[in-house]
Amino acid sequence: MLAACLALTLTAAPLKAGDWTITQTRDRGTATNGKETLTLWSRDQSMGQCESGTFTARVISVVWTFVSIEIDEAGDCGGAHPIAWHGYRTIDLGDHGKELKLDDVVAPADIDAAVRADPWVKKQLVEQDKKTVEDLDTCSLDIPGIHGAHFAFVEAGKGTVGVRVAPGHGYEVCRGAFTVLGLTVKAPPILIDQVKTAAAAKTLVRDLTH
Secondary structure, eight states: OHHHHHHHHTTSOOEEETTEEEEEOSSEEEEEOSSOEEEEEEGGGSGGGSEEEEEEEEEEEEETTEEEEEEEEEEEOSSSSOEEEEEEEEEEGGGTTEEOOGGGTSOHHHHHHHHHHOHHHHHHHHHTTOSSGGGOOOSSOOGGGGGGOEEEEEEEOSSEEEEEEEOOOSSGGGTTOOOOEEEEEEOOHHHHHHHHHHHHHTOSHHHHOO
């Protein structure tokens, strides 16, 4: 089902990110501004080239020059066992494709406050009888790594932005697990304005993944 949804997404028209144009095909994603061309993903550099390999990718949000990509890949590439990875990759086209972490765009203290306020996190604290978020023991979600996680934009609110964060798994036994945490985070006015502009352009998660 996921592969089918991704295939449909890749038939869409090119996306704009500032003065960049993003083109997606089944095997490759690229962005160009007429002076520079960046590869966003490439099947021939993925686990899809391994034995029994699979690979899908799609852009899931574009805000200003910030581009978020969902990648799902797996394969038997040698070693003790097959491997799999499903997650987000967030980059800034305006900085030559530099990878972005959540704490590059919002303050760490505001991330912490958003995590503590999340209903799922609150439930986990009660069920595990833990005092702090850092004490949570979650296999499928690396809560301590959330500051450095990749993310995608969902919406703009009053003084906040909504993001989906994919920090990865907490333990190796959960490799390949894909768990997303939705957060409402206090954000700078300039970022909120950019997310509102993206909402009008219909390049947020809710627009690009339906």
